[in-house]
Amino acid sequence: MSLPNLQIACDHSDLPTALADITKVGDVVDIIEAGTILMLQVGEYAVKCFRALYPDKKIVADTKCADAGGTVAKNCSEAGANWMTCICSATIPTMIAAAKEIEEIQVELYGDWTYENAQQWLDAGITQAIYHQSRDALFAGETWGEKDLKRVKKLIDMGMKVSVTGGLSVETLKLFEGIDVHTFITGRGITAASDPKKAALDFKAEIKRIWG
């Protein structure tokens, strides 16, 4: 079992606060994500600024692309992104078109996706998925449970590299013990902490303690 990555999601509504937050922890985390909210507000500048600040980090454009995969992926790649997300309800041709234009595609799992879908993604060469506890679902009182963990395990058993996100804290990481999680993604779990750098280091230390 390899050490899961730590990814910071920048879901700010403006670039200045995103930059202020990311520069506190950019050196600590493994992957930096330009969140959907941020990209819809400031466009490719989010990716371009992150790339300029962190030339050697993996950068994800969380476009949740549903269509025109080729164009969106080309734009993201040119802006400096390594990976880009597609929504699970995108068609296979959309995902394939996107995959041709950028290093890797990650499928964002929302709503009623099936393992049959997952097999189609794998067959199309898409090997990354993001298991997402919806922020709004979390607000509505739902949380990580055995059902979620079973789904994550099943996807990993099928051969997918699975990132998990949604309401994660240092304390919740141990829920995933024994599961070969690819990446833990958190936003405010780090940025909203009183000491974001310490929070990022705490995440890394707990990941190392459990999976190291």
Next chain:
Amino acid sequence: MSLPNLQIACDHSDLPTALADITKVGDVVDIIEAGTILMLQVGEYAVKCFRALYPDKKIVADTKCADAGGTVAKNCSEAGANWMTCICSATIPTMIAAAKEIEEIQVELYGDWTYENAQQWLDAGITQAIYHQSRDALFAGETWGEKDLKRVKKLIDMGMKVSVTGGLSVETLKLFEGIDVHTFITGRGITAASDPKKAALDFKAEIKRIWG
């Protein structure tokens, strides 16, 4: 049966060419859409510029929002959008959160949505849907067929206002004769024409001929 609207989709990768195209036809069309590609490239500026140029038109932010509906909708509304799209795989809490912050939500239909989903959207007060022939599916050789028209009719019968989009031309409008389509959405069907204003007027005339 009321007269369907004509909506122009601006799916450009940069703002200058979007503005050059939109100003040719903005006065003719009923609804102006800041496309997903454009918003991911230039952010809220797309909506802000369209609102500044066309203070009295309906403006749609095609965010295909999958999560954080409240934040995305608030941002779009503040930028000047009337309507915003959510992807069909977004959770109901996401759609409800979005609907609280903007005039109307439109559900973008991709992948394996069901009529049971549609009923849930209606029950949540979401009454607009966009039936979308995927651009990549069109590239892969798929086109409008009887199956699509039946689905559009069924959604309308359920009580949804349905916009249709994907590979539409003046010639294909008559396929929808007898169907109470809410809005026809086209991008390059107008912008790629040798005379975009004439193309927009031709669309309007054909809509009036069939539904007037």
